[in-house]
Amino acid sequence: MSADSAYIDTGVLGAYYCPEALSAAAETALRRVRTPVISLLSEVEFCSLIARKRRLKEFNERQAKQILDLFGTHVAEGFYRRLALTTEHFLSARQLLAAEVGSLHTLDALHLTVALTEKLALMTADRDFAKAARRHKIPVILIK
16 A cells, blocks of 8 residues: 555654664555655654663664664655644644543654644554554554
């Protein structure tokens, strides 16, 4: 299945740039999306993910820098469409959280709000996050 655009969850970015069990599936899924979309929040979370992997000694400093440099190059070259979060995104996330019956986390609410307001499918490998997206009528591309 090919999609025009999809909002890419940070976990998918992690699988794409870091060798792990879902790496091949993440690459295949990303290649099927004409315009993968991220936000500035995605970029910050991705840097945090790499820093955590570095602290856990999954990567050395050089490897972490290479991954961040490659991601930065992809962002700079327009591989991803980058969205900025607005006040409206934060207000909508607040409403999502106030109405949420599940266990939606704060940053996930912001990501869902971006997908919802921009009318994008959500690409994720997180089953709970996918369920939350479906509860809010957001189409989901689940990586397995």
